[in-house]
Amino acid sequence: MLTRPIDPPHRLLMGPGPINADPRVLRAMSAQLVGQYDPVMTAYMNETMALYREVFRTGNEATLVIDGTSRAGIEAALISLIEPGDRVLVPVFGRFGHLLREIAERCQAEVVLREVEWGAVFTSEAIERAIVETRPKVLALVQGDTSTTMCQPLDEIGEICRRHDVLFYTDVTASLGGNAFEMDAWGVDAATAGLQKCLAGPAGSSPISLSPRAVERIRSRASVEAGLRGEGEAAGCARRIRSNYFDLAMILDYWSEKRLNHHTEATTMLYGARECARLLVEEGIQSAIERHRLHGSAMLAGVIGLGLEVFGDVEHKMNNVVGVYIPDGVDGEALRGALLSDYAIEIGTSFGPLHGRIWRIGTMGYNARKDTVLTTLAALEQVLRQAGVPVTGGGGVGAAQEIYQQERNG
Amino acid sequence: MLTRPIDPPHRLLMGPGPINADPRVLRAMSAQLVGQYDPVMTAYMNETMALYREVFRTGNEATLVIDGTSRAGIEAALISLIEPGDRVLVPVFGRFGHLLREIAERCQAEVVLREVEWGAVFTSEAIERAIVETRPKVLALVQGDTSTTMCQPLDEIGEICRRHDVLFYTDVTASLGGNAFEMDAWGVDAATAGLQKCLAGPAGSSPISLSPRAVERIRSRASVEAGLRGEGEAAGCARRIRSNYFDLAMILDYWSEKRLNHHTEATTMLYGARECARLLVEEGIQSAIERHRLHGSAMLAGVIGLGLEVFGDVEHKMNNVVGVYIPDGVDGEALRGALLSDYAIEIGTSFGPLHGRIWRIGTMGYNARKDTVLTTLAALEQVLRQAGVPVTGGGGVGAAQEIYQQERNG
Incomplete structure (x- = not known):
């Protein structure tokens, strides 16, 4: 059997982990x-x-x-x-x-x-x-x-x-x-x-x-x-x-x-x-937590801005992951597949009672960054639209940008 | 606490494993x-x-x-x-x-x-x-x-x-x-x-x-x-x-x-x-085993050529490691230390009943090579001499070279 050396394609891993190292x-x-x-x-x-x-x-x-x-x-x-x-x-x-x-x-x-x-x-x-x-x-x-x-x-x-x-x-x-x-x-x-x-x-x-x-x-x-x-x-x-x-x-x-x-x-x-x-x-533990809080907030605002409904008690949400309900009539796995094949972005599915009901989107570790948040929201908008979900153009990215803007002003 | 990135010094790992990847x-x-x-x-x-x-x-x-x-x-x-x-x-x-x-x-x-x-x-x-x-x-x-x-x-x-x-x-x-x-x-x-x-x-x-x-x-x-x-x-x-x-x-x-x-x-x-x-x-399993046999034989001949006594039933020795008795009067750990500090070569100590009695020298994986065998034998000769053990100059390397020569002629 002949196989080639490891050479994985680029992926932006925005699920609940593992994420890009x-x-x-x-x-x-x-x-x-x-x-x-x-x-x-x-x-x-x-x-x-x-x-x-x-x-x-x-x-x-x-x-x-x-x-x-x-x-x-x-x-x-x-x-x-x-x-x-x-x-x-x-x-x-x-x-x-x-x-x-x-x-x-x-x-x-x-x-x-x-x-x-x-x-x-x-x-x-x-x-x-x-x-x-x-x-x-x-x-x-x-x-x-x-x-x-x-x-x-x-x-x-x-x-x-x-x-x-x-x-x-x-x-x-x-x-x-x-x-x-x-x-x-x-x-x-x-x-x-x-x-x-x-x-x-x-x-x-x-x-x-x-x-x-x-x-x-x-x-x-x-x-x-x-x-x-x-x-x-x-x-x-x-x-x-x-x-x-x-x-x-x-x-x-x-x-x-x-x-x-x-x-x-x-x-x-x-x-x-x-x-x-x-x-x-080196970054400082407090700074790292703050970074996760910022980008997690931006992602949260972004998915709400896209018109998605957030899962669970948001007051007690981890900074680094958000659950969103899969909109009615949308094939959750098909949409995840489109994100992966067209944008090389991975978001997460769910287990047990939430299986087929929510997606999980992570912003953690190396991927707790502004560019990853905005890129994911931009791509998500496109695949939702393609799946027939009514979305406001720029609603996700705009809401996230507002969080970043507040941060700069605050 | 500030620490620096991982940057290990060069080592040639000729013990019983782990060896260099x-x-x-x-x-x-x-x-x-x-x-x-x-x-x-x-x-x-x-x-x-x-x-x-x-x-x-x-x-x-x-x-x-x-x-x-x-x-x-x-x-x-x-x-x-x-x-x-x-x-x-x-x-x-x-x-x-x-x-x-x-x-x-x-x-x-x-x-x-x-x-x-x-x-x-x-x-x-x-x-x-x-x-x-x-x-x-x-x-x-x-x-x-x-x-x-x-x-x-x-x-x-x-x-x-x-x-x-x-x-x-x-x-x-x-x-x-x-x-x-x-x-x-x-x-x-x-x-x-x-x-x-x-x-x-x-x-x-x-x-x-x-x-x-x-x-x-x-x-x-x-x-x-x-x-x-x-x-x-x-x-x-x-x-x-x-x-x-x-x-x-x-x-x-x-x-x-x-x-x-x-x-x-x-x-x-x-x-x-x-x-x-x-x-x-890719190498072929049989070729890999043969490579281990060859370099293991060369190391075995080499340590005998240095005048060291081999441990155990040589007929049933693994190809990839040999045990040699620490010569009388030699501080085994001091000699291993000299090999490591002066030549960056590591050979192995032993456990249990053999502790302090034998060294173990490996020739395996990436380190089952002619250059590693000859380098180890050359360095071992020097540190043995320095420790006061009577060794024939070139006795180890010469015996190993003979094995490689036989292989070429056979």
């Missing part, structure tokens, strides 16, 4: 490898830890990357924190809440759910009530769920969890870097992310940060691998973590100065993860 | 992303499957890559194949046998071990005897264990497993592409690999292939993720796979024409994995 991230990833324990490599690992502390806004020593996609980070956190039989509370407001539930179930947790309608979030009071009712060991809560575009407020949850002695885990894959997140100030015990959203990299590496009390829980379940153990050293404890690849106690030892061998670090993904964080820190 | 692989990995369900992306996924079928020498439809390092592939195979309580036979001849044992234990298998001394392999008779004695459901056996440099003969094992109705899993991370491997002809049911050895890529993606009977076992444990399920669709079975990320039933659905959403494919790693296989197929 920042070219600087791809350049970092094209660098040649060094050895796994080369001082250059271990320095890169240490720098990556320090950079992600800034991104997560934390002093947590235990801040590193898991070699796998975002759900690898989720599974590493949950399987290392949850012991079989532990009660875990999962408030679900979209698809990724169901994912946390599903992974917690496989960790043999006793999972209790609370659900709100897709398009809404939980109040802090509702979460505290659920904690009081169910007395969980762990609260597992998504911050930004791209399936609904919602951003769950987390700023009061950590304090509630501490009062009730609950470990607080959150997945910030879709939100980190584009929406406020304060690991320490909000009292979060464990957080996991991915590169393919506001961090402007490819999927395949999952940044994670763990509070000292999360680390303590994990360390109490530590075991040393056979074949690395010294003579007479203990094999481990009965509460042993049920995965080797996701055993955070071992992974912490690998990332510590002990450098106890675990997996072979995915060097190229590490280069990418480091560069994603470096670019955010 | 082929520059063509890094170029493939610097390509911009496309969407997860873009027809270009799904075509790349299908091509990757087809290419790895050639690399594994199999017709298995279920041939794909796991997003994680080699041990992610191992864990995906074992956790999907093994049900709690299943008996698993693990013949151990080095560190990675212990890893299989350790992962199988965490899958709650009843693990039975057989061990040979590090530096030896098992006879087929010994493995059949162990199967008869222990009646396992699964045999988990490493092909090439870099910790000892040994290559376990597998050509008769599949037939034995079929006769005794045992599923045959093997990890070929260290050996694939540089040593003969015949998935179908040898009756292997599941095999996993990595990119960072003879495949000339970075760690972070794990090629895997599954026979129809392995797929049947896995499919019988399938479940559909909550949040993706239709109304009334079953949640799954009691024998549910205990990991979401490594649930091969789900991963197979994602890689099938159903494209049922699981993780977000690690696009850049996929580009790399595809290019690694493409280069091997």
Whole structure:
């Protein structure tokens, strides 16, 4: 079989992620490898830890990357924190809440759910009530769920969890870097992310940060691998973590100065993860969030200006993605296909109850820019018109321009 | 914190892997992303499957890559194949046998071990005897264990497993592409690999292939993720796979024409994995193995020519790595440090019982070349001399050159 080298066509990825990687991230990833324990490599690992502390806004020593996609980070956190039989509370407001539930179930947790309608979030009071009712060991809560575009407020949850002695885990894959997140100030015990959203990299590496009390829980379940153990050293404890690849106690030892061998670090993904964080820190986390807020607002105004109806509770929308109802009588997939084939622009479809009902349009990471917002709105106007939807010429771009104009004047 | 972009110094990585990536692989990995369900992306996924079928020498439809390092592939195979309580036979001849044992234990298998001394392999008779004695459901056996440099003969094992109705899993991370491997002809049911050895890529993606009977076992444990399920669709079975990320039933659905959403494919790693296989197929698998044999023989002759003693059963050595005893009175780590700092060449240390006793020198993937072999031997001569070891000037390079000369004349 003869195949040609990788040579993808140009795409402007304006869906809910993955989005185009920042070219600087791809350049970092094209660098040649060094050895796994080369001082250059271990320095890169240490720098990556320090950079992600800034991104997560934390002093947590235990801040590193898991070699796998975002759900690898989720599974590493949950399987290392949850012991079989532990009660875990999962408030679900979209698809990724169901994912946390599903992974917690496989960790043999006793999972209790609370659900709100897709398009809404939980109040802090509702979460505290659920904690009081169910007395969980762990609260597992998504911050930004791209399936609904919602951003769950987390700023009061950590304090509630501490009062009730609950470990607080959150997945910030879709939100980190584009929406406020304060690991320490909000009292979060464990957080996991991915590169393919506001961090402007490819999927395949999952940044994670763990509070000292999360680390303590994990360390109490530590075991040393056979074949690395010294003579007479203990094999481990009965509460042993049920995965080797996701055993955070071992992974912490690998990332510590002990450098106890675990997996072979995915060097190229590490280069990418480091560069994603470096670019955010260079820009300033607050500036990056502000940039996402600006371009997200412009896109929101733009789709409204095109006459589209926005999905869900806009007050709690993530900065980096908006859901819009597919107009009556329009074949949503045909229109997405036209955008892709005629303009090389990708917007997103939806899952579950929203399947076939809404499109999701992202403005994140490298693609949170004025030119991408205006280009997408201009193309969307054309394909909507072609599909027979009545649109005001320039209505989308004009509304977005107004937001940019206000910003300049404000 | 201000940090600079990734800019690693030049290194010639002649250890047991990771080794330098082929520059063509890094170029493939610097390509911009496309969407997860873009027809270009799904075509790349299908091509990757087809290419790895050639690399594994199999017709298995279920041939794909796991997003994680080699041990992610191992864990995906074992956790999907093994049900709690299943008996698993693990013949151990080095560190990675212990890893299989350790992962199988965490899958709650009843693990039975057989061990040979590090530096030896098992006879087929010994493995059949162990199967008869222990009646396992699964045999988990490493092909090439870099910790000892040994290559376990597998050509008769599949037939034995079929006769005794045992599923045959093997990890070929260290050996694939540089040593003969015949998935179908040898009756292997599941095999996993990595990119960072003879495949000339970075760690972070794990090629895997599954026979129809392995797929049947896995499919019988399938479940559909909550949040993706239709109304009334079953949640799954009691024998549910205990990991979401490594649930091969789900991963197979994602890689099938159903494209049922699981993780977000690690696009850049996929580009790399595809290019690694493409280069091997372009060269020809047999030619690649022959290249590894040639340069491995030259390195072996070279270290003997330098007066070093070779570790283990040389008849069963992998083509791509050789272990040599650290000469008496030499500080192994200091010498490795001198090689790295003065010549930018990395050779490997060892684990467990061999720690401090042997160095491991690799000739694999992009670094299975004449110039790398001769350069390494020339530098090794100098640092050995500097460490006070009596060496014949040119003894290493001369012996290697003789192998290349024989090859030209033969």
